[in-house]
Amino acid sequence: MKGQIQITLSPLWHKNRKLVAIHFAYDDKVKDYVKLCDGVRYSKTYRTFYTVYHHMVINELFDYFRAKKWYVDYSAFNETYTKPKTEQSYRANYKLPPLSENGLKELKGFSKWLQQKRFSQNTVHTYAEVTGLFLRYLDLKQIDTISPRSIEQFNYDFIFSTKKSVSYQNQCISGIKQYIAFKELTIGDFDIKRPNKDKKLPTVLSKTEVKSILDATSNLKHRALLSLVYSAGLRIGEAVNLRPNDIDTERGLIHIRSAKGRKDRYTLLAPRMVPLLETYINHYQPSNFLFEGRLGEAYTQVSARQALKKVLGLAGIKKYVTLHTLRHSFATHLLEGGTDIRYIQELLGHNSPKTTMIYTHVSSTNLSDIKNPFDNL
Template sequence: MKPRVQITLTPLQHNNLRLVAIHFGANDNVKNHVMAFDDVRYSKTYSTFYTVYHENVINELFDHFRDKGWYVDYSGFKSNTSKSNKKIEFKDNYKLPSLNMEKLKELEGFKKWLQQKRFSQNTVHTYVEVTGLFLRYLESKDIASLSTRSIEQFNYDFIFKTKKSVSYQNQCISGIKHYFGFKGLTTEGIEIERPKKDKKLPTVLSKGEVRAILDVTTNLKHRTLLSLVYSAGLRIGEALKLRPNDIDTARGLIKVKSAKGRKDRYTLLAPSLVPLLESYIAHYRPNSFLFEGRSEEAYTQVSARQVFKKALSMAEITKYATLHTLRHSFATHLLESGTDIRYIQELLGHNSPKTTMIYTHVSSTNLSEIKNPFENL
């Protein structure tokens, strides 16, 4: 079995500046991926790659390397626990016991089984990861058999007590149930109640806020990427998978291939965006992907998120927003301009109109038509 790549993140202090040192074995592919992370530099003094420390950088680095399925040791940034404490700290996944070679091979087989069922890459990675944690949990508790009870114990100790999100809890349950199927075990009688997700309304940026974000983004690639995500209502993963020939300027359309649910669809190409897009293509000459990082690989989601975060800060927008907020804003602005919700559903690639209907709750047009009773007091 090919050895798993390990990345180690450690604190580094230089001239009163907090840094994150990034250590890894000699490997050109790993080196290129490390360098693809924004603001990474190499220190000859310390003989290591590093980046500046900030509140979210460890999570961003973890996501950056997780995309490759690599092991990330960031224990140097965790508070020290008492050595006399014998309890397993489930907030730190890596303090669970390691799996033996037999179990690792089994997990690899589970991964291939999921891939053959054509699950998305992200779903495969998540299911394998949570199943691995489940098996390590069973090892820590000396539980030999797979059962409803063992899942319930894992659910309580690892998910509920550590305050994992509802979404993550559902992913864990789904991953473990698929593992049962892989093992040929029946799931009859295994009724783990799934918690209902909170019905939260999406954050929406005003047209003025979107304009401000684009105005402060002067880098040609970054401005084109953010403009395309908003103007076409794309998920960031869809935008980064686009290829140059997916852009149909003659018809004013963008073809989104193998989107969520493995469906192709067409969405809008704004006419006013075409000059910017053509200028970007002429300058960067993308080959494999429309937005490329180094070595013609697709631009990473981590880098894209950093671009958006920087633009938010420069535009002095304080409301919480992510790249997906641009997609929400696209849909809401279409609804406010009078576009039929069935067309919006098609442009977004939603299976059910119920999903698209959420934008009726955040549309200011509909709300503004309601006469406030305060006016009649």
């Protein structure tokens, strides 16, 4: 479709290293934006941009290109993938055909419809992505009509058989249901139960580990951002969308606007954060967003993740740590310090206290109060 920019991510092997190839129809502005992405290089051998594969890189690239509202096709990484016999054979991993021009128009209309229903931008992109995969699956199977049978077949072939995650399956079900409503289709009930998510406990850093991360962060912007994420218990999306006037130094509060669920809330501004933020603001002089990229746009989540990844090595942290780990650590440290869990729920913006109760399972204070019978033998 004219004007539609599509980025395709695919596996590429070179000298026993797994890479991510980044394909797109030639366009100067797209090429310039791709080159700005940290870690991206150009291969003359394969005549494509690429970056080194790691377990978070697809999410990082997806967020980076999604910030421009470009369509990102990462389906080659949704398939069970093993190293090809030759480095050139990575293209054989494409199992789903690309969307037709009509399919792209449908998907664009679906995205606008979701936006008008006031879904968050993240949800709009996610539902459009999974629905695009479903439409491509229908093309592959030459199915003209959406029916309970075709949805169940897609669920089995593309999700269950390929061992996709529970979260991914739920996203697909939700996206397809919204697409059916968008098309005003009347179909029978389809027998796909939403599986329960795995109840995994969050990774939590000690206060010493958090301090070592912040002390190892020499870049002023990165230090201010990571410190704010931890000290206020922010989601990274909330942090990068803050405006300078959301910081209320007199009241010691931060105003979080239109957070998850389109809710506003206030959270804590630590007194020790004030001089750090003032130094940062005086140096960078942000105008629109508190944390801005090179072109005055909101600092990308990809850049924030890369900043954290770099400093983890410098701090000698061996745990698997994400930006959300800082939020988990903030909540756990509050609980261990005696803060009522109802206040923690408000600070984090949780709808249900059940969500916040997970931190009682990782609090060392609660566990340390238990007398181990081994000590009385």
